[in-house]
Amino acid sequence: MVRMTKDRWTAVAMITPSIILLGIFVYGFIAQTAWTSLTNWGTPGGAASLAEHPVIDFVGLKNYQDLFTGFNPRFRLDLVNEVFFTALFLAACLGLGLLMAILLDQKVRGESLFRTVFLFPMALSFVVTGTIWRWLFAPNGGLNVLPSSIVNAFSPNSPISPLPFEWFTSKSKLLTMHWHDVLTIVGVAILLFMFAVASTYWFKRRNLTVIFVVVLSSLAGVFIIGGNNIPSFVANEVHGLNVAIISIVIAATWQMSGYTMAIYLAGLRGIPDELREAARVDGATEFQVYRYVILPLLQPITLSAAIILGHISLKIFDLVYVMAGDGNLQVDVPGVNMYLTAFRANNFALGSAIAMIMLLLVAVIIVPYLYTSLRGEKHA
Amino acid sequence: MQSSKRILSVVIALALSFVALAGRSTVNAQDTKLSGKLEIMSWWVGDEAPALKALTDLFAKQYPDIKLTNSGVAGGSGIAAQAVLKTRMLGGTPPDTFQVHAGQELIGSWVAADRMEPLDDLFKGEGWDKKFPQGLIDLLSSKGHIWSVPVNIHRANVLWYIPANLKKWGVDVPKTWDEFFKTADALKAKGVTAIAIGPSWTQVHLFETVLLSTLGPDDYVGLWQGKVKFTDDRVKAAFTTYGKILDYANKDMDSLGDWVPAAQLLVDGKAAFQVMGDWEAGWFKAVKKMEPTTGFGWSAAPGTDGSFDMLSDSFGLPKGAPDRDNTIAWLKLLGSVAGQDAFNPLKGSIPARIDADVTNTKLYNAYSQSAAVEWAKDKIVPSLWHGAAAPDSFKNDFVTVLQVFAAQRDADAAVAASQGLADLSGIGK
Numbered sequence: 001m002v003r004m005t006k007d008r009w010t011a012v013a014m015i016t017p018s019i020i021l022l023g024i025f026v027y028g029f030i031a032q033t034a035w036t037s038l039t040n041w042g043t044p045g046g047a048a049s050l051a052e053h054p055v056i057d058f059v060g061l062k063n064y065q066d067l068f069t070g071f072n073p074r075f076r077l078d079l080v081n082e083v084f085f086t087a088l089f090l091a092a093c094l095g096l097g098l099l100m101a102i103l104l105d106q107k108v109r110g111e112s113l114f115r116t117v118f119l120f121p122m123a124l125s126f127v128v129t130g131t132i133w134r135w136l137f138a139p140n141g142g143l144n145v146l147p148s149s150i151v152n153a154f155s156p157n158s159p160i161s162p163l164p165f166e167w168f169t170s171k172s173k174l175l176t177m178h179w180h181d182v183l184t185i186v187g188v189a190i191l192l193f194m195f196a197v198a199s200t201y202w203f204k205r206r207n208l209t210v211i212f213v214v215v216l217s218s219l220a221g222v223f224i225i226g227g228n229n230i231p232s233f234v235a236n237e238v239h240g241l242n243v244a245i246i247s248i249v250i251a252a253t254w255q256m257s258g259y260t261m262a263i264y265l266a267g268l269r270g271i272p273d274e275l276r277e278a279a280r281v282d283g284a285t286e287f288q289v290y291r292y293v294i295l296p297l298l299q300p301i302t303l304s305a306a307i308i309l310g311h312i313s314l315k316i317f318d319l320v321y322v323m324a325g326d327g328n329l330q331v332d333v334p335g336v337n338m339y340l341t342a343f344r345a346n347n348f349a350l351g352s353a354i355a356m357i358m359l360l361l362v363a364v365i366i367v368p369y370l371y372t373s374l375r376g377e378k379h380a
Numbered sequence: 381m382q383s384s385k386r387i388l389s390v391v392i393a394l395a396l397s398f399v400a401l402a403g404r405s406t407v408n409a410q411d412t413k414l415s416g417k418l419e420i421m422s423w424w425v426g427d428e429a430p431a432l433k434a435l436t437d438l439f440a441k442q443y444p445d446i447k448l449t450n451s452g453v454a455g456g457s458g459i460a461a462q463a464v465l466k467t468r469m470l471g472g473t474p475p476d477t478f479q480v481h482a483g484q485e486l487i488g489s490w491v492a493a494d495r496m497e498p499l500d501d502l503f504k505g506e507g508w509d510k511k512f513p514q515g516l517i518d519l520l521s522s523k524g525h526i527w528s529v530p531v532n533i534h535r536a537n538v539l540w541y542i543p544a545n546l547k548k549w550g551v552d553v554p555k556t557w558d559e560f561f562k563t564a565d566a567l568k569a570k571g572v573t574a575i576a577i578g579p580s581w582t583q584v585h586l587f588e589t590v591l592l593s594t595l596g597p598d599d600y601v602g603l604w605q606g607k608v609k610f611t612d613d614r615v616k617a618a619f620t621t622y623g624k625i626l627d628y629a630n631k632d633m634d635s636l637g638d639w640v641p642a643a644q645l646l647v648d649g650k651a652a653f654q655v656m657g658d659w660e661a662g663w664f665k666a667v668k669k670m671e672p673t674t675g676f677g678w679s680a681a682p683g684t685d686g687s688f689d690m691l692s693d694s695f696g697l698p699k700g701a702p703d704r705d706n707t708i709a710w711l712k713l714l715g716s717v718a719g720q721d722a723f724n725p726l727k728g729s730i731p732a733r734i735d736a737d738v739t740n741t742k743l744y745n746a747y748s749q750s751a752a753v754e755w756a757k758d759k760i761v762p763s764l765w766h767g768a769a770a771p772d773s774f775k776n777d778f779v780t781v782l783q784v785f786a787a788q789r790d791a792d793a794a795v796a797a798s799q800g801l802a803d804l805s806g807i808g809k
C-alpha cells in the first residue's frame with residue numbers, strides 16, 4: 001500500500017473530477033451506445049421508438065447482421081467509400097504535406113509567410129470548407145467555368161466551352177467488384193497481416209500469443225466463409241471506387257495538408273544538421289540524403305500524422321454533409337448514414353450499430369498505436 | 381305536428397347559438413389575459429418565411445402580451461428541422477408546438493410514441509369537425525382521436541414552367557410522360573434541359589408522381605396499404621420511366637442545395653419544366669414577383685391529371701408543452717378562417733377549411749383558385765416523401781433505392797429492394 005502523503009491526496013483530488021466526467025460522458029455513453037446497438041429500439045414494426053419510456057428488447061447481433069447482409073445496401077456502400085476515401089486522403093495529405101515541408105525546409109525567403117498560408121485552411125471548420133468547395137465543384141459553375149469565362153472575356157469572338165467535369169455528382173465507378181468479393185478481400189487481408197506479424201515474430205524468435213492467432217484467423221474465416229454464404233442479391237451488389245469521392249478528397253486535402261506540413265516541418269527541424277553533413281561528407285547526393293537519412297528518421301512522424309488524419313477521415317461527417325447533402329450515395333460515409341438512420345428514420349438501434357462499427361474502425365488504428373507507444377515509454 | 385317540429389328546431393338553434401356565444405365570450409375573456417411565451421418550431425424560414433410571418437403578425441395583434449419565438453430550422457420539407465425536433469422531444473424539452481406533416485409523419489412517429497395530446501375537444505369546441513374535409517380529418521386521426529390542426533393543403537404532383545419560354549422554344553406542355561420525352565427531344569435539340577431536378581429528396585418527390593402516373597390513383601393508394609406490391613410490373617415501369625427522365629435532366633442535380641436552385645433554372649431559361657409541390661407557386665409570386673398564368677404556368681404532373689397528391693402541414697400539442705394555454709390560442713388561430721386566409725395566399729397553398737374565402741381573388745391568386753377546384757373534384761392520394769403515405773423509416777431507406785437505381789439503372793433490383801424495405805417497415809400490416 002502506497003502511503004498517502006498530502007501531495008498524493010492533492011493529486012487524487014485534482015484528477016477525480018475529470019475521471020468522473022470522462023467516465024460518464026465518454027465511456028458511459030460508449031457503453032450505452034453499445035447496449036443500444038444490441039436492442040430493437042426503433043426497429044421498424046417494433047414498439048414506438050420516440051415514446052417517453054420505449055419498450056426495448058435485447059436482440060443480440062441482429063442489427064449488425066442487417067447492416068452487412070440486409071436489404072438496405074447503404075451501409076455497405078458507405079464502408080467501401082470510407083476505405084477508398086481514407087486511403088486517398090492519407091496518401092494525398094502525407095505526400096503533399098511532406099513535399100511542402102521539404103520545400104519550406106530549403107531556407108526559402110518568406111518562409112513564415114508560406115507556412116502561415118499553407119497552415120491557414122486548417123483554422124477553418126469543415127463546414128466552411130464544404131460550402132466553398134461545393135461552389136467550386138458545382139458542375140455548372142465554379143472551377144468548370146473559370147477558364148472559359150476568363151478566355152471568353154478577353155476574346156469574345158472565339159468562345160471556348162466550360163470544362164465537362166462532373167465532380168461530386170459523377171456516378172461512375174472504378175475497380176468495380178461484388179460485395180462477396182469485398183468480404184473475401186478483407187478476409188485475405190487479415191490473414192496476410194497475421195502471417196506478416198507472425199513471421200517477424202518468428203525471425204526475432206519471440207513467442208506469439210495464441211490468442212492473437214486464434215482471434216485473427218477466426219475473424220478472417222468469418223469474412224471469407226460469410227462472404228460466400230449471403231443472399232445472392234446482397235452478394236452481387238456492385239461496389240467500387242466512386243469517382244465522385246475524389247472531389248471530397250481534394251477538399252479534405254486542401255484543409256488538412258497544411259497541418260501535415262507543419263508536423264513534418266517540426267520533424268525536419270528536429271533532425272540535427274550533423275547527420276546531413278555527415279552524409280554529404282560520405283558523398284551522398286541531395287536525393288540520397290533524403291532517401292536514406294531524412295525519410296527514415298521521419299518515420300515516427302509519418303505514423304503519428306497518419307493516425308491523426310486516419311481518425312479524422314474515418315469519423316468524417318460535416319464535410320460530406322455540407323458538400324454533397326444527405327442523399328448523394330456516391331460520396332456517402334457511415335457518419336452521415338448514422339445520423340439519418342437514427343434521427344430521420346428513428347432507428348436508434350441500427351444507428352448505434354453503425355456508430356459502434358465506426359468506433360471499431362478507429363480503434364483498429366488507434367489501439368495498436370497506443371499499445372506500442374505506451375510499451376515504448378515503459379521500456380524507456 | 382309540423383309546427384311543433386319547427387318550434388323545436390328554433391329552440392335548438394337558439395340554444396346552440398347561445399352555447400356558441402357563451403363559449404366564444406369565455407374564450408375571449410381568457411384570450412385577453414393570456415401572456416408569457418410561445419415557442420413554435422417549423423422549417424418555414426428563408427424563402428418560405430413570409431407566409432408564417434403573416435400568421436405570427438396576426439397572432440401578435442390578437443395576443444399582444446404573448447412573446448412568440450419561431451425556432452426555425454432551414455431545409456426544404458423539414459429535413460433538418462425534424463431531426464432537431466426529435467432530439468428536443470427525447471431530451472424532454474419539447475417546443476410548445478411544431479410543424480409536422482399530416483399523416484404517417486405525425487401518427488407513425490409522435491402519436492404512436494404517445495407524445496401528443498388529442499385535440500378532440502378543440503375540434504368540437506370550435507366546430508372544426510364540420511369545417512375540414514372528412515378525408516383530411518381521417519388523415520389526422522388515429523386511435524379514434526384527432527391529433528393536429530391542419531393549416532394548408534399542398535399539391536405535390538404539379539408540373540411548372542414559364543409560358544413565355546415554352547413559346548420561345550415552340551413546345552407545348554406534355555400531358556403524359558411519352559409526350560414529355562418527345563418534347564424533351566425537341567428541347568434537347570435547342571440546347572435546353574427538359575426537366576430541372578434538385579437533390580435527393582426532390583428526386584423521391586418526382587418519383588412518387590411517376591409512380592402515381594403508372595399505377596393510377598387507386599393502386600397508388602393500394603401500394604401504401606400493401607394491396608399492391610412493389611414487384612408489380614407498373615412499379616417497374618415507373619422506375620424505367622424515371623431512369624429515362626433522369627437522362628433529360630440537369631446533370632448537376634446532386635450539387636443543388638434544395639428545390640429552389642432547380643426552380644431558378646426555369647426562371648433563368650436554362651430548363652423547361654420542374655415537378656415540384658405548389659409551394660413553388662408561392663416562391664414564384666412572393667420571391668420572384670411573377671404572376672400566375674402570365675409569369676409562370678402549371679399543369680398536373682404528366683399522367684396524373686385527376687389525382688391530387690396531397691400533403692398538409694399541421695401543428696399539434698405535444699405533451700408537456702410549457703405554455704399549453706398559449707399553444708391552444710395559437711392552434712385556434714391556425715384553424716380559424718382568418719388564420720388560414722392570412723397564411724395560405726402567401727404560401728401558395730390552399731386553405732384546409734372548406735369555408736375559407738378561397739374564391740376571393742384579392743386574397744387567392746389564379747393558381748390557388750385552380751388548385752382549390754382540383755382539391756374539390758380530384759381523387760386525393762397521400763404523398764410519400766412529404767410524410768403522408770409511409771413511415772419515416774421507409775422514406776429514409778427509399779432514398780438509397782433511388783440513388784442506387786440512378787447509378788446502376790437496374791429496375792429489377794430496385795423493385796426487389798423496395799418490396800424488401802416495405803416489408804421491413806411494416807407497410808400493409
